[in-house]
Amino acid sequence: MAVKSETRRITAKDYRVDQPIDWCPGCGDFGILSALQQALARLGLEPHRVAIVGGIGCSGKSQYHIGAYGVHTLHGRLLPYATGIKLANPELTVVAVGGDGDGMAIGAGHFVNAGRRNVNMTYILFNNEVYGLTKGQASPTLPLGLQTKSLPEPNAQGRVNSLMLALSAGFTWIGRGYAFNVRQLVGLMQKAIEHPGLAYLDVLQPCPTYNNLHNKDWYAGKDRGDRPRVYALDDEDYDPVIAEGADEETVVAKMGQVIGKAMEWGDRIATGVFLENRNVSTFEERLGSRSPSYHKHAPALRPIADAEGRSLADLSDLFAQTSVTRKPGGEA
Amino acid sequence: MAVKSETRRITAKDYRVDQPIDWCPGCGDFGILSALQQALARLGLEPHRVAIVGGIGCSGKSQYHIGAYGVHTLHGRLLPYATGIKLANPELTVVAVGGDGDGMAIGAGHFVNAGRRNVNMTYILFNNEVYGLTKGQASPTLPLGLQTKSLPEPNAQGRVNSLMLALSAGFTWIGRGYAFNVRQLVGLMQKAIEHPGLAYLDVLQPCPTYNNLHNKDWYAGKDRGDRPRVYALDDEDYDPVIAEGADEETVVAKMGQVIGKAMEWGDRIATGVFLENRNVSTFEERLGSRSPSYHKHAPALRPIADAEGRSLADLSDLFAQTSVTRKPGGEA
Amino acid sequence: MSSEQTDSLAWRVGGPQGSGVDTAARIFAGAAAAGGLHIFGRREYYSNIMGRHSYYDVRVAGRPMTCHSSVVHVLTTFEEETLVRHAISTGEGGAIIHDVESSDVRLDRITFLDERVVKDLTAYLGERDLPPTTAGVLEDARRRGVEVFPVAYDQITETLAGDILFKPRADRALNTIAVAVSCALLGYEPEYLADALKWIFGGRQEIIDLNVKAVELAYGYVKDEFDHGRLLHRMRPVHGTEPMILVGGNEAVAMGKMAAGLTFQTYYPISPATDESVYLEAHATVPLKNGGEGAIVVVQTEDELAAVTMATGAALTGARSATATAGPGLSLMVEGLGWAGMNEVPLVVTAYQRGSPSTGVPTRTEQGDLLFAIHAGHGEFPRLVLASGDVTEAFLDAAQAFNYAERYQTPVIHLLDQTIARTTQTVPPFDVGSIRIERGDVYVPPEGDDVRGPYPRFAVTESGVSTRPLLGQRGGTHWLTGAEHTEAGQVTEDPVIREQQLEKRARKLALAAREIPAEHKLAVYGEPQAAFTIVSWGSNKGAILEALERMSAAGIDARLIQVRLLWPFPREELAPILEAARPLVVVESNHSGQFAQLLCGQTARQCDHLVVKYNGRPMTCGELTRALLDIHRGTAEERIVLRNPYE
């Protein structure tokens, strides 16, 4: 979800930063960064109303090149940071960006539990199947038995299917893009950000330096007569939407559909929107129903003191509840 | 997988411990404990070849009442501990037991990543939808919007589907039991332990003290004319097995089948074996193919010193590789 | 209030968890408070939901007290385990109330009685030619001058049930009956009990009626069965006291946070911290003095890693944000703490200490986390560590922590111990009016539309403090990162900027050390000029204060220096005061003397005596006084361990 600028037209330039980028030549991260800058601009968001929350890894450096609030967090913890930011100031558009090691290994527990909350924000995972910044170890998305460049032995751990995981966890928007299809990526990011709920966008991101197996050529199917492995769900008869109020049967069917597409790999790799579930309340809505004043004054914005710094909190009721001073025989 | 006693008949008595149990009256944990004692005995396992690894919670106290090696670990970390034990001494039968808070909240990241390894051990999750030992907060398996006894407000976080999560993570055996159906549970536990790979057994465990919604009566369908909600997959035409060498299509179909059953809730709740995947190598096998001596001498058992305590390691090759002393012009 | 033996009455009730021990204690405390008496309550229980032993000490007096008593005057029991565990703590002239059915039960038949207790008690009774049974225990008590009152509870509840009531429902009034018996024996008017019942059971009239009936029956029973007035101790109402609230440590902290304007709190359940967050959750809409109301977002996170980082995220937006936890959770928060330090985030971490390490003795007390709190996290970053000495300080410090956090833009650890969390005390209502909210150097966006970042968030200043834009403010965009950074927050590895930023952050700690007034750093009690000096921190304060009174009564001048700001360590203030200290006695509730080590590391002054307790139970004035008197007499070892096998 997004708060738009009311005052002036925002362009991708507003989101550029004059800082050299230190990714390797040919890295997929460039495409993702550029798509994100464009998507934010197209949404007309004012940069100071945007917080980009990065993980630790090559991918987690993206926010330095976006002219908004940028938070470079701790390895694996980008979602809790992002959640805190968003819940405390819901007027911010919050986008979390991080690596597959960050998100699926050290951050997997937060991923699962973020799904349960459905906070209105977006998580973009840079899926390169390796730990880029620590020099090419296998990440949880690298399939079993593959041996990328830096591995002394074939990968002994299996591949986690991040889309299925997002589904099991409860993400209400699930999509996949490809770093070298920037045009599609911009659209996906816009949708993800506009989705009122927790969106997960998996981006296939070639790492030319360490992932010599699943590289640009492989995705493009160079090894099989230029028949690309990546294809767009848009080109098929695929409807990702679970409408508000959908019945259980529909929900189950739609979920099954996601699984079917999520399990494809190797020959055909789907990109596009896998799921758009409009049937689940956001965490912000739930907080609002606990305490309606949440919607009026978010935690970041509510007044807590008067001009003299005196507390605005009125605890007299609470004191009365615990008061033990009463006349003998009197009412509590 | 299990190493059987060759010498004498083992009975459930061998697994009992003379220690008072401090669970609440009527707690589902009793049934699970009793089933586990029976399953271990039926498998004929010698107690000293068994390690029960507990999480932190009411459930995590189970191992104190089992006469084997018992490891009461840290909250959420039972799987890494169990993995270390099993990999270092594969002759041990390792069973991890813990709560849903332990496994699905603080431990969710390990759960996901354990799935990627497929270590030959069993994980039994005591699913009571609450944090028992900390007095009844919602656990990640409590559905959204429910308000159990101790909650000041309805649950604002959604329910994670632990079976789907196990599937996405890569567990190769997935089942569900019910704490008050001990007979079925014994069988499930035997199968889970005998499965050569990582087994996940979810046990519906009423917590009469804090979960006043999904209690024994609810599972038994007392509110709807005694039509039990729980039913057995065995009673249906359901085949959980993915055979060795199964093709991709079959695998996808079987996975879809698991999802279908895993998503049932409320009216019908399936128990039994959801998945038995024989198509994935164990982590131990993968280690063995990295270093065949792993199978000969496991880490716990390999000799490291001679009788005088001198190191058995021969590092001369390594030194030669880094040796820089050579005659000018000589070969490296 | 008065008692023949002391000026306060130590009442104890025990029973299995889940059997209503807490309610019994609340009824007693409520009744006493209704009579204008002061209360000091302390709870002990196992890490268990139902069945294991728990007990509650309620000490009452006509004046405020600051600790519990290890010698019990009235022991109220309704099953054998409590009887067996605590009879030995009942002092001469005291009373034991027990179920007649428990009169002769073998110790080794009591399910949850620790083997060690059975063994030691059996030996103790054996030495006295008494059998290892409740009968033996009771006979021993009698020999020691304790009055024993066997009560036929079953008979009373049967009467209570009468013909109309289902017996198990009447049984639920057992704790009320036990309390009423003790009150009757103490000669206390039953009306106060009725008051308490109304207060506790709110509008549930049926329950109130049943319990009031139970009280009547109990009083009648005492009148019929026992020689009225046999008990030395008496409890009498006092009148005209100031308004008081009966409040526990967890609530006090929650209230302090509310008063300070907390709007965001995260937690992962853990004893003894949970109750604070659950209290906040239950009171998440705060009435405001301007007529509106304000929400507090309380998020139960998936773990403590999420709790600390989520709270930090919220703090970045300007919300007053905190998380609350205990030892194991603090251990998991370490990395997040460092990030907050590096990014100069005003984050409050409320850390309750419990018996440790690891899972330890989770429902018991300890002060084992001091050096950890000060040094938690790889690398060096400024943090403040405050420790409260009692419930009222817990309230004030909880509020003050936010001011420090925002003034110095850095994490503040508010260290409490389980003793404080488990204390319930009558105190004057907390003084919200005394709280001044200071938000530190926060950026104010200028007018106009085209203000653009990046903003030099980490500008190097003389004080170390830089202006802080909040996420979402126009013109304030900058970067935050756990990596070393430039003024705008971009990563740098430049050696010079590294030094500048490291030094800038360190200056804030020096600033705090300079600015915070001495009276917020430490407090001196007793005889300010006395040479006999006790230095301590946290909940020990309570026991020490009463010990000082006793020392003074014995003609010994002594003083307590309670250190409240543990980090930055108040070296400048403390060192001069300590010069004349002789002996210098450090008192703390841990094994290794962490505070003593800290003191020496910071002032090069070693203490002469270290008095420690680490069996998981709070110190009492009695045992402490004995130790201090030994020290005074010169007969004490350098290191004194306070032990009590029966608590």
Next chain:
Amino acid sequence: MSSEQTDSLAWRVGGPQGSGVDTAARIFAGAAAAGGLHIFGRREYYSNIMGRHSYYDVRVAGRPMTCHSSVVHVLTTFEEETLVRHAISTGEGGAIIHDVESSDVRLDRITFLDERVVKDLTAYLGERDLPPTTAGVLEDARRRGVEVFPVAYDQITETLAGDILFKPRADRALNTIAVAVSCALLGYEPEYLADALKWIFGGRQEIIDLNVKAVELAYGYVKDEFDHGRLLHRMRPVHGTEPMILVGGNEAVAMGKMAAGLTFQTYYPISPATDESVYLEAHATVPLKNGGEGAIVVVQTEDELAAVTMATGAALTGARSATATAGPGLSLMVEGLGWAGMNEVPLVVTAYQRGSPSTGVPTRTEQGDLLFAIHAGHGEFPRLVLASGDVTEAFLDAAQAFNYAERYQTPVIHLLDQTIARTTQTVPPFDVGSIRIERGDVYVPPEGDDVRGPYPRFAVTESGVSTRPLLGQRGGTHWLTGAEHTEAGQVTEDPVIREQQLEKRARKLALAAREIPAEHKLAVYGEPQAAFTIVSWGSNKGAILEALERMSAAGIDARLIQVRLLWPFPREELAPILEAARPLVVVESNHSGQFAQLLCGQTARQCDHLVVKYNGRPMTCGELTRALLDIHRGTAEERIVLRNPYE
């Protein structure tokens, strides 16, 4: 080896990451080593994969050295950033080799040059009326007496490519060419370079041939273009030295672990620890002296929480088990460490310190984790903390750590700093034969079938150490728990057992303090009776040792006390030695003087001077000597910060 100016030669090469700087350095070092010379190598680089600046110092001499030099004799560059960053560190009489193409580039056009460097250098050049360009930088160097050698690299590679080779392939030999140019200028025989190339490129003959050809061309170029022998410095082979290996800190630790019989290692990737585990992974089958071979299981875990707990699980079965990490990982291991302490598990944690806090300066050095390592974890449990001073000690300590862990059945933290990890040094092959493996008190199952548990794993003993059954052993079944426990490991909250177990665990630390021989706790270097006393720990040792030599050459007697066992702190051994220390100087690589605080806390002795460096770069003998001489002259402040803006 000889050089006109000093008895060692300081050579430096730099360039963007990924451009072959490491290989260049290895070629140079290999060539020097082939000539029998000793080597001290040190690497600096950014937290980046490609493009950012990295450089490598190789110091060579005819005798062992213990640190790098901040004054460079020969600076080898092939692009402008390195030239600009390091020209200023090239001393009088030194040489700069650079690409002719880089002769006149504006500083502000160099992509990754920090603004701060541009600013400072521009000012520096401006003061000297020089332009802010490489030309200015080079002219400044010339004025300072540095010889400048512009090399037409492109011309050489073009020749190398000739007609047959694709030019970019020839370009890959650039680093070889640069190295060869420097060797030629130093008058070193090209045969040694050929040796090095063979050693480095193994069997890849094509690459070897190409590079050998490149060497020839480079030597030819130097001969043609430059006045041969213009350079003051010379490099000459020495002969008849002892066998040596060229080894880095990470490998040394890995080898130490292998020698000690490590069979299980977990890790989560993190600089600068990863390389150790990857080395183990790549050598996971160890040949055994009994003819067999043994596997080392190396598991890359999902995070450090898993790493520490998984390694602990393995240790319970009897495997020698370890995990390796750096600051942020250590922060996440804290809770697991406590569990291991509570369960008396022999676990080795290898902790590399890097620039901190939080993500900090991950590829730079620091000693910021000392107090954290000692106090990490809520509550109190025994742990040992060892810190190695150099690569050889890293090997020995890595092995010894297991003996301590098993003898005292408790976690051992082996603390290293990035400086050691990044050091590559010639040393005699490590003495595996000197290692004695001691497994502590391990249970031996009796014969017979019907031995049953539970076994009193945590039996209270005088030493604190109890017999340890391994998971899987017959008759040894017991429980393990992070909660306080009985002898068999069942949870208990009994106050007496709590005390007994806490005291038992604490006794093990006292035992270690008593048993470990003084020479393993600390080492004294220099003049043992000197009053001028430096106390330090970790990698500073290297710079201090050379500084002592210089002090001695200047007629000043001084000594270094290197503390190697940091916890339990060697109070008994250290306190008496320090009595005569005047001045007492603590040297360490952090901001707050952690060791100095520890020393004071443990001995009540404050140091007279604290010399620290915290810009992320290791100390050098030169800067340290200056500080020490100031102290000796009495002109130094209490606190001295070593700074160098250009490293």
